[in-house]
Amino acid sequence: MIQAVVFDLGEVLASPPSLLPGHAARLGVEESALRAHYWDGRPDYDAGSSDADYWGPLLERLGVDATPELIDDTARYDASCWSELRATARQLLRDVRGAGTTVAILSNAPVAMKVAADTAPWREDVHHLFISGTLGVVKPDHDIYRHVERRLGLEGREIAFVDDRLPNVEAAAELGWQAHHWVSDADTRVWLVGLGVI
CATH class of the missing domain: 1.10.150 (DNA polymerase; domain 1)
Known part of the structure; x- marks a missing residue:
């Protein structure tokens, strides 16, 4: 689950x-x-x-x-x-959180992104924010996914992951995550519904 x-x-x-x-x-x-x-x-x-x-x-x-x-x-x-989210994307975050599922962001981004994200209006919709610039490692290195697993206290099979870059999706899948290659917010919503998340 x-x-x-x-x-x-x-x-x-x-x-x-x-x-x-x-x-x-x-x-x-x-x-x-x-x-x-x-x-x-x-x-x-x-x-x-x-x-x-x-x-x-x-x-x-x-x-x-x-x-x-x-x-x-x-x-x-x-x-x-x-740090400016599309309205349909933010609604996805809210719907996932509203369903009682932990919401996290894992982004290849500089340290400055952590500062901006922490003060963004949507930060309240996200339980965990992982920014590569603060971790010293970037996707698709397996170490960054392992870091997320440890922080969440979860096994890979318990995590769903959405990314627009195929190498990042493939790396997550190699570690047992349920990984989805993003093409649109609507497509992602259908995928999450199929997983029983929302």
């Missing part, structure tokens, strides 16, 4: 359309240029490297003076964008 549902955050719950246009407008750069570099170095950032280590080189590649103040402001804006 499923005791907890663990959701990814980026794309699965949050898909902010304003992310890159907003960054570009704030920085005074072309959105296409930002898009070309945004994911450079992101794996290290999600694994716990500093805001300066990620945003500093990125801003310099865009021809922007990477002052400490701008780096801090940009990191906070980025995290705030990624």
